[in-house]
Amino acid sequence: MKEIILVKYGEMVLKGLNKRTFEDMLTKNIRRRxxxxxxxxxxxxxxxxxxxxxxxxxxxxxxxxxxGKIFGIAAxxxxxxxxxxxxxxxxxxxxxxxxxxxxxxxxxxxxxxxDKAFPMKSPEICAELGGxxxxxxxxxxxxxxxxxxxxTVEVRDTNAYVHAENIxxxxxxxxGTSGKALLLLSGGIDSPVAxxxxxxRGVHISAIHYVSPxxxxxxxxxxxxxxxxxxxxxxxxxxxxxVPFTEIQEAIKDNCPEEYFTIIMRRLxxxxxxxxxxxxNCLALITGESVGQVASQTMAAMTCTDAVCRIPVxxxxxxxxxxxxxxxxxxxxxxxxxxEPYEDCCTVFTPRHPKVKPKxxxxxKAQARFDFEPLIQKAVEGTTMKVFEYSx
Ligand code: ATP
Ligand code: MG
Numbered sequence: 001m002k003e004i005i006l007v008k009y010g011e012m013v014l015k016g017l018n019k020r021t022f023e024d025m026l027t028k029n030i031r032r033r034x035x036x037x038x039x040x041x042x043x044x045x046x047x048x049x050x051x052x053x054x055x056x057x058x059x060x061x062x063x064x065x066x067x068g069k070i071f072g073i074a075a076x077x078x079x080x081x082x083x084x085x086x087x088x089x090x091x092x093x094x095x096x097x098x099x100x101x102x103x104x105x106x107x108x109x110x111x112x113x114x115d116k117a118f119p120m121k122s123p124e125i126c127a128e129l130g131g132x133x134x135x136x137x138x139x140x141x142x143x144x145x146x147x148x149x150x151x152t153v154e155v156r157d158t159n160a161y162v163h164a165e166n167i168x169x170x171x172x173x174x175x176g177t178s179g180k181a182l183l184l185l186s187g188g189i190d191s192p193v194a195x196x197x198x199x200x201r202g203v204h205i206s207a208i209h210y211v212s213p214x215x216x217x218x219x220x221x222x223x224x225x226x227x228x229x230x231x232x233x234x235x236x237x238x239x240x241x242x243v244p245f246t247e248i249q250e251a252i253k254d255n256c257p258e259e260y261f262t263i264i265m266r267r268l269x270x271x272x273x274x275x276x277x278x279x280x281n282c283l284a285l286i287t288g289e290s291v292g293q294v295a296s297q298t299m300a301a302m303t304c305t306d307a308v309c310r311i312p313v314x315x316x317x318x319x320x321x322x323x324x325x326x327x328x329x330x331x332x333x334x335x336x337x338x339x340e341p342y343e344d345c346c347t348v349f350t351p352r353h354p355k356v357k358p359k360x361x362x363x364x365k366a367q368a369r370f371d372f373e374p375l376i377q378k379a380v381e382g383t384t385m386k387v388f389e390y391s392x
Protein backbone atom coordinates (compact mmCIF):
# COMPACT_ATOMS: atom_id res chain seq x y z
CA MET A 1 0.00 0.00 0.00
CA LYS A 2 1.33 3.38 -0.97
CA GLU A 3 0.87 6.10 1.60
CA ILE A 4 1.17 9.84 1.05
CA ILE A 5 0.41 13.02 2.95
CA LEU A 6 -2.30 15.38 1.76
CA VAL A 7 -1.84 18.99 2.76
CA LYS A 8 -4.89 21.28 2.51
CA TYR A 9 -4.28 25.01 2.23
CA GLY A 10 -5.53 27.52 4.76
CA GLU A 11 -6.41 31.12 4.07
CA MET A 12 -4.30 31.22 0.92
CA VAL A 13 -7.08 29.47 -1.03
CA LEU A 14 -8.75 32.88 -0.96
CA LYS A 15 -5.85 34.48 -2.83
CA GLY A 16 -6.55 35.35 -6.42
CA LEU A 17 -3.91 35.80 -9.06
CA ASN A 18 -0.94 35.53 -6.70
CA LYS A 19 -2.05 32.20 -5.23
CA ARG A 20 0.80 30.61 -7.16
CA THR A 21 3.35 32.67 -5.20
CA PHE A 22 1.85 31.42 -1.93
CA GLU A 23 1.83 27.85 -3.20
CA ASP A 24 5.47 28.04 -4.28
CA MET A 25 6.52 29.46 -0.91
CA LEU A 26 4.63 26.74 0.95
CA THR A 27 6.25 24.04 -1.18
CA LYS A 28 9.67 25.53 -0.52
CA ASN A 29 9.02 25.67 3.23
CA ILE A 30 7.81 22.05 3.31
CA ARG A 31 10.85 20.92 1.34
CA ARG A 32 13.25 22.59 3.81
CA ARG A 33 11.53 21.05 6.83
CA UNK A 34 11.56 17.53 5.39
CA UNK A 35 15.07 17.58 3.93
CA UNK A 36 16.62 15.49 6.68
CA UNK A 37 13.88 12.84 6.55
CA UNK A 38 14.47 11.54 3.01
CA UNK A 39 13.39 12.31 -0.54
CA UNK A 40 9.89 13.47 -1.32
CA UNK A 41 7.98 14.47 -4.39
CA UNK A 42 5.81 17.52 -3.85
CA UNK A 43 3.00 18.31 -6.26
CA UNK A 44 0.19 20.82 -5.98
CA UNK A 45 -3.31 20.78 -7.45
CA UNK A 46 -6.76 21.92 -6.38
CA UNK A 47 -5.64 23.76 -3.23
CA UNK A 48 -3.80 20.69 -2.00
CA UNK A 49 -0.15 19.72 -1.88
CA UNK A 50 0.67 16.03 -2.16
CA UNK A 51 3.75 14.85 -0.30
CA UNK A 52 4.90 11.53 -1.75
CA UNK A 53 7.81 9.78 -0.04
CA UNK A 54 10.33 8.44 -2.53
CA UNK A 55 12.18 6.21 -0.03
CA UNK A 56 10.76 3.07 1.53
CA UNK A 57 11.53 3.66 5.18
CA UNK A 58 10.29 7.20 5.74
CA UNK A 59 9.04 8.06 9.23
CA UNK A 60 5.60 9.41 8.30
CA UNK A 61 4.74 10.20 11.93
CA UNK A 62 7.68 12.61 12.00
CA UNK A 63 6.66 14.07 8.63
CA UNK A 64 3.19 14.81 10.02
CA UNK A 65 4.71 16.29 13.18
CA UNK A 66 6.92 18.66 11.19
CA UNK A 67 4.38 19.61 8.54
CA GLY A 68 1.90 20.31 11.35
CA LYS A 69 4.07 23.28 12.35
CA ILE A 70 4.30 24.85 8.91
CA PHE A 71 2.15 27.95 8.44
CA GLY A 72 -0.26 28.15 5.50
CA ILE A 73 -1.81 24.74 6.13
CA ALA A 74 -5.39 24.31 7.38
CA ALA A 75 -5.36 20.52 7.64
CA UNK A 76 -3.28 17.51 6.75
CA UNK A 77 -3.66 13.76 6.75
CA UNK A 78 -1.96 10.51 5.92
CA UNK A 79 -3.81 8.83 3.08
CA UNK A 80 -3.67 5.62 1.09
CA UNK A 81 -3.29 5.96 -2.68
CA UNK A 82 -5.88 4.04 -4.74
CA UNK A 83 -6.65 3.54 -8.42
CA UNK A 84 -9.65 5.50 -9.57
CA UNK A 85 -11.66 2.33 -9.41
CA UNK A 86 -14.35 1.56 -6.85
CA UNK A 87 -13.09 -2.01 -6.36
CA UNK A 88 -9.62 -0.80 -5.52
CA UNK A 89 -10.97 1.96 -3.27
CA UNK A 90 -12.99 -0.61 -1.30
CA UNK A 91 -10.11 -3.05 -0.98
CA UNK A 92 -7.71 -0.33 0.21
CA UNK A 93 -10.24 1.14 2.65
CA UNK A 94 -10.66 -2.26 4.31
CA UNK A 95 -6.94 -2.92 4.46
CA UNK A 96 -5.69 0.58 5.30
CA UNK A 97 -8.28 1.48 7.92
CA UNK A 98 -9.00 -2.10 9.09
CA UNK A 99 -7.25 -1.74 12.45
CA UNK A 100 -9.13 1.34 13.58
CA UNK A 101 -12.43 0.15 12.11
CA UNK A 102 -12.17 -3.07 14.10
CA UNK A 103 -11.85 -1.08 17.32
CA UNK A 104 -14.63 1.43 16.64
CA UNK A 105 -18.36 1.27 17.25
CA UNK A 106 -19.62 3.96 14.88
CA UNK A 107 -18.52 5.35 11.53
CA UNK A 108 -19.63 7.16 8.44
CA UNK A 109 -18.27 7.48 4.92
CA UNK A 110 -17.58 10.89 3.46
CA UNK A 111 -16.87 11.15 -0.28
CA UNK A 112 -15.47 14.07 -2.28
CA UNK A 113 -15.42 13.75 -6.02
CA UNK A 114 -13.48 16.57 -7.62
CA ASP A 115 -13.05 14.48 -10.77
CA LYS A 116 -16.53 14.71 -12.19
CA ALA A 117 -15.71 12.05 -14.80
CA PHE A 118 -15.66 9.36 -12.10
CA PRO A 119 -18.71 7.21 -12.80
CA MET A 120 -20.13 7.10 -9.24
CA LYS A 121 -21.47 10.25 -7.56
CA SER A 122 -20.50 11.06 -3.97
CA PRO A 123 -23.72 9.79 -2.27
CA GLU A 124 -23.39 6.56 -4.23
CA ILE A 125 -19.78 6.06 -3.08
CA CYS A 126 -20.88 6.67 0.53
CA ALA A 127 -23.79 4.25 0.36
CA GLU A 128 -21.91 1.45 -1.42
CA LEU A 129 -18.73 1.63 0.61
CA GLY A 130 -20.71 2.08 3.85
CA GLY A 131 -22.63 -1.11 3.08
CA UNK A 132 -19.48 -3.08 2.39
CA UNK A 133 -17.76 -1.88 5.58
CA UNK A 134 -20.85 -2.76 7.66
CA UNK A 135 -20.64 -6.28 6.31
CA UNK A 136 -16.90 -6.64 6.90
CA UNK A 137 -16.95 -5.14 10.39
CA UNK A 138 -19.99 -6.38 12.32
CA UNK A 139 -18.93 -4.26 15.31
CA UNK A 140 -19.81 -1.09 13.38
CA UNK A 141 -23.00 0.90 13.03
CA UNK A 142 -23.48 4.07 11.02
CA UNK A 143 -23.71 7.37 12.84
CA UNK A 144 -23.81 10.33 10.45
CA UNK A 145 -23.87 12.97 13.19
CA UNK A 146 -21.15 11.98 15.59
CA UNK A 147 -19.16 9.04 14.26
CA UNK A 148 -15.97 7.79 15.91
CA UNK A 149 -14.39 7.27 12.50
CA UNK A 150 -15.03 9.17 9.30
CA UNK A 151 -13.79 7.17 6.34
CA THR A 152 -13.03 9.76 3.68
CA VAL A 153 -12.72 8.96 0.01
CA GLU A 154 -11.35 11.70 -2.25
CA VAL A 155 -11.48 11.15 -5.99
CA ARG A 156 -9.03 13.61 -7.46
CA ASP A 157 -6.98 14.28 -10.65
CA THR A 158 -4.81 11.23 -11.07
CA ASN A 159 -5.82 8.99 -8.16
CA ALA A 160 -8.31 8.37 -5.42
CA TYR A 161 -7.32 8.55 -1.77
CA VAL A 162 -8.69 6.93 1.36
CA HIS A 163 -8.05 8.32 4.83
CA ALA A 164 -9.54 8.78 8.27
CA GLU A 165 -9.55 12.05 10.24
CA ASN A 166 -7.86 15.25 9.14
CA ILE A 167 -5.29 16.66 11.53
CA UNK A 168 -5.55 20.40 12.21
CA UNK A 169 -2.73 22.36 10.57
CA UNK A 170 -0.85 25.39 11.95
CA UNK A 171 -3.07 27.82 10.00
CA UNK A 172 -1.90 31.25 8.85
CA UNK A 173 0.06 32.05 5.70
CA UNK A 174 3.34 30.56 4.43
CA UNK A 175 6.33 32.25 6.09
CA GLY A 176 7.96 34.60 3.60
CA THR A 177 4.82 35.67 1.76
CA SER A 178 4.33 38.83 3.85
CA GLY A 179 7.89 40.19 3.77
CA LYS A 180 10.37 40.38 6.62
CA ALA A 181 10.22 42.06 10.06
CA LEU A 182 12.65 42.46 12.93
CA LEU A 183 11.62 40.92 16.27
CA LEU A 184 12.95 42.53 19.45
CA LEU A 185 13.67 39.27 21.22
CA SER A 186 14.29 39.30 24.95
CA GLY A 187 14.66 36.25 27.16
CA GLY A 188 11.09 36.72 28.41
CA ILE A 189 7.84 34.90 27.73
CA ASP A 190 6.17 37.45 25.47
CA SER A 191 8.54 38.25 22.64
CA PRO A 192 9.02 34.65 21.37
CA VAL A 193 5.21 34.39 21.26
CA ALA A 194 5.06 37.69 19.35
CA UNK A 195 7.53 36.29 16.79
CA UNK A 196 5.51 33.11 16.42
CA UNK A 197 2.31 35.10 15.89
CA UNK A 198 3.75 37.30 13.15
CA UNK A 199 5.36 34.29 11.43
CA UNK A 200 1.87 32.83 11.37
CA ARG A 201 0.80 35.82 9.27
CA GLY A 202 3.47 34.92 6.71
CA VAL A 203 6.16 37.26 8.05
CA HIS A 204 9.76 36.10 7.75
CA ILE A 205 11.41 36.89 11.09
CA SER A 206 14.82 38.33 11.89
CA ALA A 207 15.63 38.87 15.57
CA ILE A 208 17.53 41.53 17.49
CA HIS A 209 18.73 41.24 21.07
CA TYR A 210 20.47 43.83 23.28
CA VAL A 211 23.12 42.74 25.76
CA SER A 212 24.78 44.75 28.52
CA PRO A 213 27.82 42.88 29.75
CA UNK A 214 28.97 42.70 32.51
CA UNK A 215 25.47 43.48 33.85
CA UNK A 216 24.07 40.68 31.69
CA UNK A 217 25.84 37.33 31.41
CA UNK A 218 26.84 34.99 28.58
CA UNK A 219 24.35 32.53 30.01
CA UNK A 220 21.53 35.08 29.53
CA UNK A 221 22.52 35.46 25.87
CA UNK A 222 22.64 31.70 25.44
CA UNK A 223 19.09 31.50 26.74
CA UNK A 224 17.90 33.95 24.07
CA UNK A 225 19.77 31.99 21.39
CA UNK A 226 18.01 28.84 22.58
CA UNK A 227 14.67 30.62 22.20
CA UNK A 228 15.68 31.74 18.71
CA UNK A 229 16.57 28.16 17.76
CA UNK A 230 13.24 26.90 19.09
CA UNK A 231 11.37 29.49 17.04
CA UNK A 232 12.87 28.09 13.81
CA UNK A 233 10.47 25.12 14.14
CA UNK A 234 7.73 27.53 13.11
CA UNK A 235 9.58 30.49 11.59
CA UNK A 236 12.24 28.74 9.49
CA UNK A 237 15.69 30.36 9.40
CA UNK A 238 16.23 33.45 11.56
CA UNK A 239 19.05 36.01 11.29
CA UNK A 240 19.91 36.91 14.88
CA UNK A 241 21.51 40.30 15.63
CA UNK A 242 23.21 40.91 18.96
CA VAL A 243 23.71 44.55 19.97
CA PRO A 244 26.27 45.73 22.58
CA PHE A 245 24.14 48.04 24.71
CA THR A 246 26.20 48.66 27.86
CA GLU A 247 27.60 52.08 26.99
CA ILE A 248 24.19 53.39 26.01
CA GLN A 249 22.61 52.20 29.23
CA GLU A 250 25.41 53.72 31.30
CA ALA A 251 25.02 57.00 29.41
CA ILE A 252 21.29 57.01 30.14
CA LYS A 253 21.98 56.34 33.81
CA ASP A 254 24.57 59.11 34.02
CA ASN A 255 22.71 61.76 32.03
CA CYS A 256 18.94 61.32 32.24
CA PRO A 257 16.37 61.61 35.06
CA GLU A 258 15.82 58.23 36.71
CA GLU A 259 12.04 58.15 36.20
CA TYR A 260 12.60 58.27 32.42
CA PHE A 261 15.34 55.60 32.18
CA THR A 262 13.13 52.88 30.77
CA ILE A 263 11.32 54.98 28.17
CA ILE A 264 14.53 56.55 26.90
CA MET A 265 16.18 53.15 26.78
CA ARG A 266 13.26 51.80 24.74
CA ARG A 267 13.46 54.75 22.34
CA LEU A 268 17.15 54.05 21.80
CA UNK A 269 16.45 50.36 21.28
CA UNK A 270 13.95 51.33 18.58
CA UNK A 271 16.48 53.66 16.93
CA UNK A 272 19.05 50.89 16.70
CA UNK A 273 16.48 48.31 15.61
CA UNK A 274 15.44 50.54 12.71
CA UNK A 275 19.00 50.95 11.53
CA UNK A 276 19.45 47.15 11.57
CA UNK A 277 16.02 46.68 9.95
CA UNK A 278 17.03 48.94 7.11
CA UNK A 279 20.23 46.94 6.47
CA UNK A 280 18.37 43.63 6.70
CA ASN A 281 15.40 44.70 4.53
CA CYS A 282 12.90 44.42 7.38
CA LEU A 283 9.68 46.34 6.86
CA ALA A 284 8.51 46.53 10.48
CA LEU A 285 9.55 45.94 14.09
CA ILE A 286 7.85 43.39 16.36
CA THR A 287 7.72 43.50 20.16
CA GLY A 288 6.07 41.38 22.84
CA GLU A 289 4.40 44.34 24.54
CA SER A 290 0.90 44.09 25.97
CA VAL A 291 -1.10 47.11 27.14
CA GLY A 292 -0.82 47.73 30.86
CA GLN A 293 1.58 44.88 31.63
CA VAL A 294 4.30 47.16 33.01
CA ALA A 295 4.90 50.92 33.27
CA SER A 296 6.64 51.07 29.89
CA GLN A 297 3.67 49.39 28.20
CA THR A 298 0.99 52.00 28.78
CA MET A 299 -0.41 53.76 25.73
CA ALA A 300 1.31 56.99 26.84
CA ALA A 301 4.64 55.12 26.96
CA MET A 302 4.00 53.59 23.55
CA THR A 303 3.38 57.09 22.17
CA CYS A 304 6.85 58.05 23.40
CA THR A 305 8.58 55.01 21.89
CA ASP A 306 6.63 55.10 18.63
CA ALA A 307 7.56 58.77 18.16
CA VAL A 308 11.06 57.69 17.07
CA CYS A 309 9.76 54.95 14.72
CA ARG A 310 9.58 55.45 10.99
CA ILE A 311 8.31 51.92 10.29
CA PRO A 312 5.34 50.14 11.91
CA VAL A 313 5.79 48.52 15.33
CA UNK A 314 3.76 45.32 15.35
CA UNK A 315 2.62 44.18 18.80
CA UNK A 316 0.64 40.98 18.32
CA UNK A 317 0.34 40.39 22.10
CA UNK A 318 -1.05 43.86 22.70
CA UNK A 319 -4.55 42.77 23.71
CA UNK A 320 -3.70 39.44 25.30
CA UNK A 321 -3.70 38.43 28.95
CA UNK A 322 -0.50 36.97 30.37
CA UNK A 323 -2.27 33.60 30.76
CA UNK A 324 -3.14 33.56 27.06
CA UNK A 325 0.45 34.40 26.14
CA UNK A 326 1.72 31.64 28.43
CA UNK A 327 -0.65 29.15 26.82
CA UNK A 328 0.90 29.84 23.41
CA UNK A 329 4.44 29.79 24.80
CA UNK A 330 3.80 26.32 26.19
CA UNK A 331 2.39 25.18 22.88
CA UNK A 332 5.45 26.37 20.97
CA UNK A 333 7.77 24.99 23.64
CA UNK A 334 9.46 28.26 24.60
CA UNK A 335 7.93 28.61 28.07
CA UNK A 336 10.37 26.44 30.03
CA UNK A 337 13.33 28.31 28.52
CA UNK A 338 11.73 31.73 29.02
CA UNK A 339 11.26 31.20 32.75
CA GLU A 340 14.94 30.38 33.35
CA PRO A 341 16.08 33.10 35.73
CA TYR A 342 18.66 35.17 33.86
CA GLU A 343 18.84 38.94 33.86
CA ASP A 344 17.79 41.05 30.86
CA CYS A 345 19.31 44.44 30.04
CA CYS A 346 15.87 45.97 30.67
CA THR A 347 16.12 45.05 34.33
CA VAL A 348 19.63 46.43 34.86
CA PHE A 349 18.89 50.05 35.73
CA THR A 350 15.17 49.95 36.41
CA PRO A 351 13.91 53.17 37.99
CA ARG A 352 12.28 52.88 41.41
CA HIS A 353 9.35 55.02 40.28
CA PRO A 354 8.98 54.88 36.48
CA LYS A 355 6.64 57.39 34.86
CA VAL A 356 3.40 55.61 33.97
CA LYS A 357 2.09 58.51 31.89
CA PRO A 358 5.19 60.10 30.38
CA LYS A 359 4.76 63.19 28.21
CA UNK A 360 6.55 63.06 24.89
CA UNK A 361 7.83 66.64 25.14
CA UNK A 362 9.37 65.97 28.56
CA UNK A 363 11.00 62.76 27.37
CA UNK A 364 12.44 64.48 24.32
CA LYS A 365 13.82 67.25 26.51
CA ALA A 366 15.35 64.78 28.96
CA GLN A 367 16.91 62.73 26.16
CA ALA A 368 18.32 65.86 24.48
CA ARG A 369 20.60 66.47 27.47
CA PHE A 370 23.02 63.99 25.95
CA ASP A 371 24.05 63.32 22.35
CA PHE A 372 23.36 59.60 21.96
CA GLU A 373 24.03 59.58 18.20
CA PRO A 374 27.72 58.54 18.36
CA LEU A 375 26.89 55.72 20.80
CA ILE A 376 24.02 54.53 18.60
CA GLN A 377 26.41 54.47 15.66
CA LYS A 378 28.97 52.54 17.68
CA ALA A 379 26.37 50.00 18.86
CA VAL A 380 25.21 49.40 15.29
CA GLU A 381 28.80 48.95 14.13
CA GLY A 382 29.47 46.53 16.99
CA THR A 383 26.39 44.42 16.25
CA THR A 384 27.11 40.80 15.38
CA MET A 385 24.91 38.49 13.34
CA LYS A 386 24.45 34.75 13.16
CA VAL A 387 21.84 32.68 11.42
CA PHE A 388 19.75 30.04 13.14
CA GLU A 389 18.53 27.39 10.74
CA TYR A 390 15.80 24.84 11.15
CA SER A 391 18.13 22.17 12.42
CA UNK A 392 16.33 18.83 12.53
P1 ATP B 1 9.18 39.76 27.29
O1 ATP B 1 8.46 38.72 28.05
O2 ATP B 1 9.07 39.61 25.81
O3 ATP B 1 10.59 39.97 27.78
P2 ATP B 1 8.30 41.80 29.05
O4 ATP B 1 6.90 41.67 29.50
O5 ATP B 1 9.38 41.34 29.93
O6 ATP B 1 8.41 41.09 27.62
P3 ATP B 1 9.71 44.31 28.70
O7 ATP B 1 10.88 43.80 29.42
O8 ATP B 1 9.15 45.64 29.05
O9 ATP B 1 8.46 43.34 28.71
O10 ATP B 1 10.03 44.33 27.17
C1 ATP B 1 9.05 44.67 26.24
C2 ATP B 1 9.51 44.21 24.87
O11 ATP B 1 10.76 44.82 24.54
C3 ATP B 1 9.80 42.73 24.81
O12 ATP B 1 8.63 41.99 24.54
C4 ATP B 1 10.78 42.67 23.67
O13 ATP B 1 10.12 42.73 22.43
C5 ATP B 1 11.59 43.94 23.86
N1 ATP B 1 12.81 43.70 24.65
C6 ATP B 1 13.00 43.80 25.98
N2 ATP B 1 14.27 43.51 26.34
C7 ATP B 1 14.93 43.22 25.20
C8 ATP B 1 16.27 42.84 24.88
N3 ATP B 1 17.21 42.71 25.81
N4 ATP B 1 16.58 42.62 23.60
C9 ATP B 1 15.64 42.74 22.64
N5 ATP B 1 14.38 43.10 22.88
C10 ATP B 1 14.00 43.34 24.13
MG1 MG C 1 11.37 41.01 29.46
